[in-house]
Amino acid sequence: MPFDFGDVVLVPFPFTSQTASKRRPAVVVSNGAYSTTRPDLIVMAITSQLRPSRGLGEAWLSAWQAAGLLKPSVVKPVFATLEQGLVIRLLGTLGADDQAALRKAIAISGCFSAGLPRWVRLSFWRSTSRADHKRELTSMNETALVQKVWNYAHVLRDQGVPYQAYISQISYLLFLKMDDERAGLVATGLIKGENSAIPEDCRWVVLRDLQGEELTRRY
Numbered sequence: 001m002p003f004d005f006g007d008v009v010l011v012p013f014p015f016t017s018q019t020a021s022k023r024r025p026a027v028v029v030s031n032g033a034y035s036t037t038r039p040d041l042i043v044m045a046i047t048s049q050l051r052p053s054r055g056l057g058e059a060w061l062s063a064w065q066a067a068g069l070l071k072p073s074v075v076k077p078v079f080a081t082l083e084q085g086l087v088i089r090l091l092g093t094l095g096a097d098d099q100a101a102l103r104k105a106i107a108i109s110g111c112f113s114a115g116l117p118r119w120v121r122l123s124f125w126r127s128t129s130r131a132d133h134k135r136e137l138t139s140m141n142e143t144a145l146v147q148k149v150w151n152y153a154h155v156l157r158d159q160g161v162p163y164q165a166y167i168s169q170i171s172y173l174l175f176l177k178m179d180d181e182r183a184g185l186v187a188t189g190l191i192k193g194e195n196s197a198i199p200e201d202c203r204w205v206v207l208r209d210l211q212g213e214e215l216t217r218r219y
Contacts, residue, residue, distance in 0.1 A: 002032045002035040002036040003028045003030070003032070003035045003041055003084065003087070003090075004028065004031055004032040004035070004093075005028060005029060005030065005031045005032075005099065005188070005189075006027065006028065006093050006094040006098075006099045006102070007027070007028040007090060007092075007093050007094075008025055008026070008027050008028075008046070008067045008068050008069065008090070008091040008092045008093060008094065009025070009026055009027075009028060009041075009043065009087045009088075009089070009090055009091060010023065010024070010025055010026075010087070010088040010089050010091055011023070011024070011025075011026050011043060011082055011086055011087055011088060012082075012086055012088075013026055013043070013045050013080060013082075014080055016078060023088065024045065024046065024047070025046040025068075025069060025073070025091055026043040026044060026045055026046055026080070027043060027044050027046055027075055027094060027102065028041055028042070028043055029042050029043065029044055029079070029102070029106065029188065029190070030042040030043075030184070030187070030188045031187065031188050031189060033187055034184060034187045034188050035084065037187075038184070038205070039083060039084055039085075040081050040082060040083050040084060041081070041082055041083075041084055041087070042079060042080075042081055042184070042188065043079070043080055043081075043082060044075050044076065044077070044078060044079055044080075044102075045075070045076045045078040045080075046061075046069070046073050046074070046075055046076070047073060047074060047076055048069070048070070048071035048072065048073050048074075050072060050073075050074055054074075055076075055077075056077070057076075057077030057105050057106070058074050058075065058076060058077060058105060059074065059075040059098070059101045059102040059104070059105035060074045060075075060101070061073050061074065061075065061094065061098050061101075062095075062097060062098060062101075063094070063095040063097065063098055066092065066095055067091065067092040067093060067094050067095070067098065068090075068091030068092025069091065069092070075102055075105065077105065077106075106190065173204075173207075176198070176202075176203065176204040176207065177204050179196050179198055179203070179204065180196075180203060180204035180205060182196075183195060183196045201218070202218075206218070207219060
């Protein structure tokens with residue numbers, strides 16, 4: 001079934017350092033339309049470690065038991081994009097009041113203000129299986145990602161592709177990826193805007209799934 005905004009799920013949520021993950025509850029902040037057209041979900045972390053005062057962007061849950069949680073809990077302003085297959089099980093759904101509080105917390109935190117969302121870097125390591133997910137979490141961080149990108153530049157240079165051409169193509173791919181992320185936010189209703197103006201057969205989700213000669217031809 002498609003996951004919708006407010007669904008509480010049990011997932012292997014990545015640490016912000018991306019060095020490991022922890023099985024914990026999270027709340028889905030993408031909507032049903034998003035989950036039926038894409039293989040992933042956008043989620044926020046839920047914790048039972050309550051602080052004396054509410055932090056910026058946090059949503060304290062009043063009906064936590066009805067949502068399938070075992071202890072009083074709060075939604076933290078920490079986002080992740082996860083493959084739907086990584087969901088261990090559906091725990092419950094936030095009530096209307098808690099959903100309204102969550103939307104307000106997201107708006108206050110500014111996580112979806114102009115520019116890149118906080119979690120956009122996480123989407124670059126979207127995995128294709130649980131094994132890939134665990135392996136990449138233990139090996140990938142921001143420094144390693146940058147190094148990996150430049151390693152490709154060295155390989156292509158040896159094949160006669162100058163750095164300027166490589167940077168141009170990387171910029172183009174990043175543009176496609178950012179457009180894909182923005183379209184996802186529009187689909188969730190978290191920001192207002194028009195749908196992507198890029199032809200459907202040229203978008204990131206199409207190129208991402210192609211390989212070999214088909215990828216070369218389409219690109």
